[in-house]
Amino acid sequence: MTSSTRAPRLRGGRPDAAAAEELGLTVHDVARDLRRDVADVRLPLPIDGADEASASRDRLLAQLDEHLLPRLAELSSPAVVVVAGSTGAGKSTLYNSLLGEEVSQAGVLRPTTREPVLAFNPADEDVIAEGPITELSRVIRHDGVPRGTALLDAPDLDSFVQENRSIAQQLLEGADLWLFVTTASRYGDALPWQALARATERGASVAMVLNRVPQADLTTIRGDLMTRLRSHGMTDTPLFVVPDVGPHEGLLDEAVVRQIKRWLNMLAGPDRSRAVVVRTLKGSLAALPGWVTSLADAVEAQAESATTLRRTVEAERPAAEKLARDAVAAGVVAGASVEARWRELSGTARIDRVKIRGDRARSSRRAGRARSEALEVLRDDVEAAAQRTLTASGARVEERLRAVLDGPAAPAGGRYAAPETDGRAEARSRAVGRAVASWVAGSDERVAALLGPDAGAPARAAAKSFGERGLATLLLAAAAGSDDAGRLLARVLGDVATAPVASLRDDLADRAAAMVGAEIDAVLERLDSPDLADDAATALRLRLAELRRLT
Template structure:
């Protein structure tokens, strides 16, 4: 009989394959940019989904005609390799003293299935052909699930994820361990068929252990799983008696053959697809929750930003920015050179050059205090906004998941503090230049009149002092420029409020930059949700 008659090629379902491949791309694209309890739980879910898609579903959908993979798994010393060898009547997988713990997977296929099995992606598995393997299945002796080597454990878990059937080997002394039940539950969740081999059971303990094991299987929703008992053969090397493993061999022959193996494959595939629907729906929910959390965080940051602007705006509008060092510098300048108060267009004698220079020097000190005060006040406003943002995010993490982590990430970066200091000094310098330009734009007659008592630089210093609320400076400026003085001061104060708004709004930048990413956009879940709907339609139609 030819291979084609016993193992016909089955073209994969192109529509289902397209949907699952599209889903795989969408799951790959999922990113969790926030640090929340939800995203911490969702990251392993995404990882599990990718593993199941890549290790089992996609390879199986792309080639349904390959042999059904029966993974023989278990803990160290459970006797997996001995079971495999005894089923085949030949030592194909080293066991016992020669190999106390399985280090590399061993794939055993019937010679006539070898070509079909060649495409199975099983990493570094040692491939063996043996005519003792029923046609239509491939036996895979996996590394120990509790191996001391993490790479072995990871390989074992990965191979189990790729299984069409799982044959879990345990012993009377080890069946109660948490590990086998965790593995079996995971297999059940992804829709795989499993069977259990209870190895090395003495006659005295058989009834007790079997009853307890059947009860545990029922508790874990595995009551329909096959259970095989292998009697304790005592200390020995080599193969077990054929009759000890004959029930397992019969079970394998029953699930083998072209049609039966395909039935097993499709049953496992359906279970895996059902599980995939549930897990994808859970992932969609987590991605949606993350975008909702990001929107709430963004709103909280934006709401907190204006908190620092209020005091600065009020002080600018009502002219109280000048209290303190600026006012003191002005009074000191006036005390030292009273003529500062009389730079008006009248019959005053033009001051001597030395007096003009002294006034300019004294007013330069006033301008320096204005600069320093503005830098201090605007920095304080920015820090107030920053502190309010931190309070909103850090102290309400129960209401704003991810807020504390987001705030900590921004503060740890250090870029915000450097940006704030540089920006404030730059903006204040730009504002001072704007005042100087406004003075330069005054009518020529005004400037000429001012020149009778002040240099151009001195008049600029007077204008900056007037803009921050120094009453004496406002009177001097009005005496020089008349109605234009009020317009200049009002415009300078408006520019100062705009300066403060720009700076405090910049406090939100590092937060919004972290929130305005593709992974947190409302449409981030659209593709995944669409693939889920397509997958549900495919599963319902089968």
């Protein structure tokens, strides 16, 4: 008997001819495609069942990565038998006793198994395939391992070291057969049955070792455990009982583990070990449709919830846009700040003291330039008032959307789509600045149109009295709701002022509605994801159909 800690030469590749004949290359291709599509699944909406589905997806990926794909790629590699269990179950001692040599650390310190150990017969060196198990383990050759099998000692499933627990789960996912070790005092704990349920769920082959059983209680305990196995649908699970030998160090007596060693030798040999591999593979493949169905259902539930959320959000658009337009149309944009500025300018710059003779204003160009300069502060005030109005329109609908999507009566998953508290403020500020700047520029364009080749005498006189920029400011103020500005324009322009003022007011109303639309679209954009599309589960459904044809 020999052992070595020197890593062996490993190889991998596509399935060999004999294995391909038994399972077919198609299975590997389907599993590979399934892995890709499962990895692409995202479940962003926090709806009922999403967390469970995400955990199931992660487990399915682990099963594909750790077991199915590596095993399908190298079916001729020895069947991996993992010795697993909870802390203090004595699995490392059992493992060493099966090999007849202490190759895995065992003792009173916990966790005792800090490094996984994978042992294989030296005659199998050429067919050992590189994969997740070999990468995680210390790989050794050992004559005590029956040909066609590889024995793996895994860390404790309940180790207080998180890394050990994670590695143990990975190794379990990658094994062909689980040899689960528990004790007479702990077989009723939750952990053994959780682990066995996990194995059954993925179709793994399982055997069980009941360790340290007092001779006096052997019949009772064995009978109770067999009853529990039957109740969990595990009637055919091999059960080995190891009697309690009392305090001891080192290996168990050969007679104590003889039954388990005989069973392992029955599994040995290329043909018989392949039967174990194929049985577990078929069990795993048979379990896949149920997993994929549940995952596809979860993806479709996400899409259905997203559709409901989109409808909920869109339902807010008409009323919110109308409210924004009505606020502008009502002429409330100017507000107290513009009115106060007008009174100031009326007293200091005598803005409204323009003489009218006949149908036109009378003023010198010098006085017009003075009025235009004085009106700059009014332009600033109108611009600021318009910015406040558009900002308020956006903020109001954001608040409404947050209440609808994250309130007590919110649809499922609404919190995901609800506006973030600070997420939109900066973007809204930039958008409002651009919108108001464009609106203000529109007033200059309308003055230019008034003063075109066909301009009448009243328009040219008004431009002389206030300057073109000053006249544009008056149009802005009137459109924003300043009655004083509107009356002055009526005096100097007559009915000609009506159209540009109305046009500017409509333009501002459109921009306010656009701010509302931008807030709603920002929410819809979060829902406009391939993960939430109506056909998001199509790829999984296709893989499911392929799996059902194979199984």
